Amino acid sequence: MESLLDQSSLFLQQLVNGITLGGVYALIAVGYTMVYGVIQLINFAHGEIYMLGAFLAYTMVTVLGIPFFAAFILTILICACFGIILDFVAYRPLRNAPRLAALITAIGMSIFLQNLALMIWGSQIKSYPRDMFPAIFLKPALSIGEVSMTWMQVFMLSITVLFMVILHLIIHKTKIGTAMRAVSQDKTTSALMGIGVNRVISFTFAIGSAMGGMAGVLVGLYYNAIFPTMGYIAGIKAFAAAVLGGIGSVPGAMLGGGVLGIAEVMGAGYISSEYRDGISYAVMIAVILFKPSGLIGRQIGEKV
Amino acid sequence: MRWQLYKKDPRFIFLSLIFLAVLLPWLPLGASSNYILRILTTAVLYMILALGLNIVPGFTGLLDLGYVGFYGIGAYTSGLLSIHYDLSLWVILPLAALNGALWGTLLGAPTLRLTGDYFAIVTFGFSELVVLLLRNELWLTRGPMGLPGIPPPSIFGHPLTHDWEFFYLILLLLMIVLLVVTRLQDSRLGRAWFAIREDEIAAQCCGVNLIRYKVTAFAISASIGAMGGAFYAKWFKFIHPDMFKFWESILILCLIVFGGMGSIAGTMLGALILIPLSEVLRAVLPQGLFNARYLIYGLVLVLMMRWRPEGLVPFERAQAKKAKLARERLEI
Numbered sequence: 001m002e003s004l005l006d007q008s009s010l011f012l013q014q015l016v017n018g019i020t021l022g023g024v025y026a027l028i029a030v031g032y033t034m035v036y037g038v039i040q041l042i043n044f045a046h047g048e049i050y051m052l053g054a055f056l057a058y059t060m061v062t063v064l065g066i067p068f069f070a071a072f073i074l075t076i077l078i079c080a081c082f083g084i085i086l087d088f089v090a091y092r093p094l095r096n097a098p099r100l101a102a103l104i105t106a107i108g109m110s111i112f113l114q115n116l117a118l119m120i121w122g123s124q125i126k127s128y129p130r131d132m133f134p135a136i137f138l139k140p141a142l143s144i145g146e147v148s149m150t151w152m153q154v155f156m157l158s159i160t161v162l163f164m165v166i167l168h169l170i171i172h173k174t175k176i177g178t179a180m181r182a183v184s185q186d187k188t189t190s191a192l193m194g195i196g197v198n199r200v201i202s203f204t205f206a207i208g209s210a211m212g213g214m215a216g217v218l219v220g221l222y223y224n225a226i227f228p229t230m231g232y233i234a235g236i237k238a239f240a241a242a243v244l245g246g247i248g249s250v251p252g253a254m255l256g257g258g259v260l261g262i263a264e265v266m267g268a269g270y271i272s273s274e275y276r277d278g279i280s281y282a283v284m285i286a287v288i289l290f291k292p293s294g295l296i297g298r299q300i301g302e303k304v
Numbered sequence: 305m306r307w308q309l310y311k312k313d314p315r316f317i318f319l320s321l322i323f324l325a326v327l328l329p330w331l332p333l334g335a336s337s338n339y340i341l342r343i344l345t346t347a348v349l350y351m352i353l354a355l356g357l358n359i360v361p362g363f364t365g366l367l368d369l370g371y372v373g374f375y376g377i378g379a380y381t382s383g384l385l386s387i388h389y390d391l392s393l394w395v396i397l398p399l400a401a402l403n404g405a406l407w408g409t410l411l412g413a414p415t416l417r418l419t420g421d422y423f424a425i426v427t428f429g430f431s432e433l434v435v436l437l438l439r440n441e442l443w444l445t446r447g448p449m450g451l452p453g454i455p456p457p458s459i460f461g462h463p464l465t466h467d468w469e470f471f472y473l474i475l476l477l478l479m480i481v482l483l484v485v486t487r488l489q490d491s492r493l494g495r496a497w498f499a500i501r502e503d504e505i506a507a508q509c510c511g512v513n514l515i516r517y518k519v520t521a522f523a524i525s526a527s528i529g530a531m532g533g534a535f536y537a538k539w540f541k542f543i544h545p546d547m548f549k550f551w552e553s554i555l556i557l558c559l560i561v562f563g564g565m566g567s568i569a570g571t572m573l574g575a576l577i578l579i580p581l582s583e584v585l586r587a588v589l590p591q592g593l594f595n596a597r598y599l600i601y602g603l604v605l606v607l608m609m610r611w612r613p614e615g616l617v618p619f620e621r622a623q624a625k626k627a628k629l630a631r632e633r634l635e636i
Contacts, residue, residue: 042421093610099420101609103367104561108605111554115599232550236432239425274440281429281436288422289414 022261047235083209246294378533404530564615
């Protein structure tokens with residue numbers, strides 16, 4: 001009886017951890033999904049924006065001594081600018097080039113940024129100083145029996161949900177959101193209707209990168225470890241989440257992130273912790289093979 | 305007069321290069337000659353790998369990010385077969401190539417139905433899974449301890465030990481791969497691949513079976529990669545899962561993008577320039593920053609796509625080349 005209770009509380013604890021992690025994946029996945037929706041490009045460098053977000057906040061807090069919450073907001077803004085610059089420098093010149101060229105540029109940018117970070121910050125794992133945020137963050141906010149949720153997890157989850165709601169409102173209630181949806185359906189026609197397509201694409205990159213940078217800071221806090229290659233693994237997992245939910249769909253990215261986060265934590269806990277990353281790859285490959293439209297994406301026929 | 309002959313027919317350039325390569329081990333280079341030979345052996349190995357990868361992005365127009373997975377499969381096939389069964393190199397090479405082709409077909413058949421970007425990401429996932437398997441299946445691969453003590457290959461009972469012997473061996477392999485790849489390029493298969501690369505829908509309308517030709521391309525590419533891996537294991541005599549990480553795929557992709565995607569001469573030139581450059585960087589860069597050379601590779605990818613997407617030596621079809629030569633002759 002005792003062990004049964006232990007088992008179930010362990011399961012619930014894993015569930016809580018999985019949902020928190022999934023929320024972060026969802027934040028990154030949104031960036032992939034929105035860019036893919038608008039210009040049909042897998043922006044491999046998105047994972048690097050996430051990594052840069054984590055490092056920027058780290059540098060601001062440790063070197064410049066900016067208080068954590070200010071650094072957090074500044075990081076989000078700088079990452080948004082990064083996104084715009086990335087699009088302007090790397091992808092815009094190739095807008096009408098073959099898709100293969102844009103994909104190669106994306107992977108090249110990703111490698112470049114990752115190694116730039118390696119040169120600037122070194123390969124050693126860094127961690128945020130523990131005294132930069134209120135100590136209450138590490139204390140449990142809720143605990144029912146053995147299951148507990150720290151304030152950190154509450155903070156992460158609420159930020160995720162808050163920004164997802166804001167994003168939903170932007171996409172569905174504002175003028176620029178309507179323009180984004182129009183561009184994602186047909187670039188030429190929307191240009192004819194007077195939409196500044198390049199401006200819309202820049203905006204999409206800005207929003208996606210802002211969310212990516214935010215996720216970087218949150219994960220850096222959660223695992224207390226930031227390193228130059230963190231973006232490449234998380235980026236692929238987030239991409240898996242985007243595919244799982246249906247690429248191009250923002251609610252899909254949220255759902256996919258949640259499912260993937262839980263699957264990963266459960267898999268690591270119950271199946272094999274060595275294959276923790278492998279579980280995400282396997283889920284991704286399986287979804288792409290058997291249901292490429294994802295859980296709630298719609299099937300789009302190829303345009304001829 | 306002579307020079308014009310060179311200009312007209314690239315085969316002359318090629319033959320003189322081969323002649324130089326064969327002479328190379330006997331040139332008086334002093335103490336550093338073994339070092340130079342090792343670097344050149346690496347460069348030729350990467351030429352073979354790049355020629356193999358070139359079939360997928362270069363000929364067929366699909367981005368393959370998991371090529372190094374097949375390289376790793378080939379290396380471990382070769383290493384395990386020679387340690388446990390002590391097979392001859394001439395049995396191991398075809399077996400490794402077959403094993404690569406098998407996995408290429410298994411991965412390609414379901415995934416090549418997808419659009420190019422999904423294919424890229426699935427191949428990436430595949431290569432990561434290969435590394436995870438190599439690392440964690442200790443009973444088979446000894447995992448992170450690596451696989452040391454692979455016996456060297458022997459030819460007619462004479463085990464290869466000198467650097468020049470390995471250099472000749474890899475040159476021989478390059479000749480075989482080069483023959484296969486050039487013949488493929490001008491075959492019916494090659495024409496179908498180029499048709500797919502230029503326009504999938506038009507190709508399909510002309511009766512090209514997309515899946516069949518794409519899977520064939522992927523399997524042949526995988527088998528060449530696996531063969532390169534097989535040689536690598538026999539040459540280096542030690543393999544480790546970390547040698548087959550995603551980075552290697554990027555490096556090989558960078559070689560073909562730099563040299564000219566789809567162009568066989570360009571692919572080889574890319575390897576001949578970038579691989580020795582990487583060795584120079586290894587000597588120049590401080591220990592911890594050695595991996596930062598990928599900064600340059602990433603930059604090469606971006607800049608080439610922006611300013612010179614056709615690469616150093618642009619791709620040219622044999623038919624078109626003949627027609628051009630004929631036109632020039634008429635004008636003279």
